[in-house]
Amino acid sequence: MTGTVDAGTKQSGDTGAVILAAGAGSxxxxxxxxxxxxxxxxxxxxQIQAIKALGEIEIVVVLGHHCNLIAPVLEDQPVSIVVQxxxxxxxxxxxxxxxxxxxxxVNNLLICPSDLPLLNAEDYRAVYDIFRTREPSIHFIGPEVAGIPGHPVIFDSQVIKQILSGDPTFGSGAWRTANPLNTQRWQTTNDHYIRDIDSEEDRRRFEAETKRKLQWSKAVS
Structure with a gap:
């Protein structure tokens, strides 16, 4: 195994993160x-708070639909914004x-959608530490819970170059399938990595199961 990062140390500036928030929420x-x-x-x-708890992380938030609503709430946040x-x-x-x-x-990159309510700094740290101690042949690591791929995922500069070259498979899950020898599907029972909110049914189920309120901000309601 390679890598010697201690679980309690802050990370260096070679790591970036992209938060995906461009969807329509149809x-x-x-x-x-x-x-x-x-x-x-x-x-x-x-999401931003959890990522920044890791240390010096450069964060880009991708907006698109609803940019007019989301951008104002990011004005005081330590992130860069790009609009699709x-x-x-x-x-x-x-x-x-x-x-x-x-x-x-940036040589290592975290990718995460913005609709996983329970993800916290410890969850990000766990994925990051697995990545830092990976085998040399592994370029991509993502959590998997009961056979379901989760987020965040993290990968190195080799994958970054493939994305920038226009590889269309990344982002759909197809990259993991096409590159099994370079991918580690980290098995975990932590459902924070897969508990996303796609519908009103998901929101109501979340509240019923966790006994916590998940409500719209005043900017939306």
């Missing part, structure tokens, strides 16, 4: 999922756009 009344609030904090803010034209929206295009906005010093 199954949630065409509202931005990242502006749902858990315990009074917007999901997009919770709504008619060009796809997850692979969002990933490529976000990656292209990162500085050249």
């Amino acid at each position: 199954r949630l009344g065409r509202r931005p999922k990242c502006l749902l609030e858990l315990d009074g904090t917007a999901l997009i803010h919770r 034209p709504e008619d060009q929206h796809s997850q692979s295009a969002s990933v490529r756009l976000g990656v292209s906005e990162l500085s050249a010093k």
Whole structure:
């Protein structure tokens, strides 16, 4: 195994993160999922806080649909914003756009959508530490819970170059399938990595199961 990062240390500036928040939220009344609030904090803010807890992480947020609602709540956040034209929206295009906005010093990259309410700093740390101690042949690591791929995923400069070259498979899950020898599907029972909110049914189920309120911010309601 390679890598010697201690679980309690802060990370260096070679790591970046792209938060995907360009979707239309079509199954949630065409509202931005990242502006749902858990315990009074917007999901997009919770993601940023969790990532920044790792240390010096460069963060890009990809907006598209609902940019006019989301951008104002990011004005005081330590992130860069890039906007994807709504008619060009796809997850692979969002990933490529976000990656292209990162500085050249970024060699390792975290990717996460903005609608996983329970993800916290410890969850990010666990994925990051697995990545830092990976075998040399592994370029991509993602959590997997009961056979379901989760987020965040993290990968190195080799994958970054493939994305920037226009590889269309990244962002759809097809990259993992096409590159099994370079991918580690980290098996975990932590459902934070797969508990996303795509519909009103998901939101109601989340509240019933966790006994926590997941409500729309005033900017949306």
